Amino acid sequence: MIGGTASESAYRVLMGVLESRTGQTLSPNRIWRIEMSLKPVMQRHGLADLDALVAALVTSNSRQLLDDTVDAMLNNETYFYREHSVFDDIAANALENLREVNARTRRLTIWHCGVSTGQEAYSMAMLFAEQDMKWAGWKVDIVGTDVSYHAIGRARVGLYSQFEIQRGLPVQRMVRWFDQTEAGWLAKADLRRRVDFTVQNMLTDKPPFAAPADLIFCRNLLLYFSAPMREKAFARLRAVAAPQSFLVLGAGETVLGQTDQFVASRRLRGLYEPADRPTPRIAAIAAA
Known part of the structure; x- marks a missing residue:
């Protein structure tokens, strides 16, 4: 048996459902968590065990049950300013580069x-809010997407527990951008209006923005994809990336051996850029 007390076929069906809906696969160290993760779903829908859950998924047309099941199996690990040095480098280097590249349109996605x-x-959003004067006259669209409707719902509300608010967020920013309420720490309206959150499957759904993306964060997501799905994901990312954009991956991720769509940035350490990124005019002149 793969794990837990359910039949092996139940686990295989659930893993198949997850991959077909999200592109993600369950690594061995996550499989044993399936039953624990799905207990609240089974209780909510009055199902005795995983075998009963799988039977209900197969025989019923309940979209809510399917959404709840997939949502519970996802890993929603995140926190503020994750790997703080990454945000420092982006603020000091990537955004400055994009500011020059997009000086004519004065727009960032x-x-x-x-x-x-x-x-x-x-x-x-906090980085831009704290530099409002610098970006005056610019249209900056910050879009957050996820396949989890529950996670996106929480993101839109912007309410975080004491543990979540302290995890990675300096006290000064916590006090400046969040209000303490009985339910937790609530992002101020000015911060919430700077971000659009939308449920989206990045492998199948069209991104909810029109302009090409200048800066793409896709951190610690592709780790959960199989090699074919990962290749497809990189192709989808490249399809919406601006010619002179940057891609931000997680610390344990790389494009090497994964895709020919992106390469390590030639100018900014730790970031990636389209493999066919136009050669900077200054560099081209120098090489002539």
Whole structure:
């Protein structure tokens, strides 16, 4: 048996449902958590065990049950300013580069793919909010998407527990951008309005923005994809990336051996850029 007390076929069906709906696969160290993760779903829908859950998924047309099941199996790990040095480098280098590239249009589109409960997108929104004068006259679209409707719902509300608010968020920013309520710490309206959150499957759904993305965060998501799905994901990311954009992956992720759509940035350490990114005019002149 794969794990737990359910039949092996039940686990296989659930893993198949997850991959077909999200592109994600369950690694061995996550399989044993299936039953624990799905207990609240089974209780909510009056199902005795995983075998009963699978039977209900197969025989019923309940979209809510399917959504709840998939949602419970997802890993929504995230926190504010995750790997703080990454945000420092982006603020000091990537955004400055994009500011020059987009000086004529004065527009930026930032996409947080697999945004979970929103902390990463709000971290970026705080960076811009604290530099309002610098970006005056610019249209900055910050978009957060995730396949989890529950996570996106939480992100839109912007309400975080004491543990979540302290995890990665400096006290000064916590006090400046969040209000303490009986239910938790609530993002101020000015911060919430800077981010659009939408449920989206990045493998199948069209991104909810029109302009090409200048900066794409896709951190610690592709780790859960099989090699074919990962290749497809990189192709989808490239399809919406601006020619001179940057891609941000997780610390344990790379494009090496994964795709030919992106390469390590030639100018900014730790970031990636389209493999066919136009050569900077200055560099081209110097090489001539």
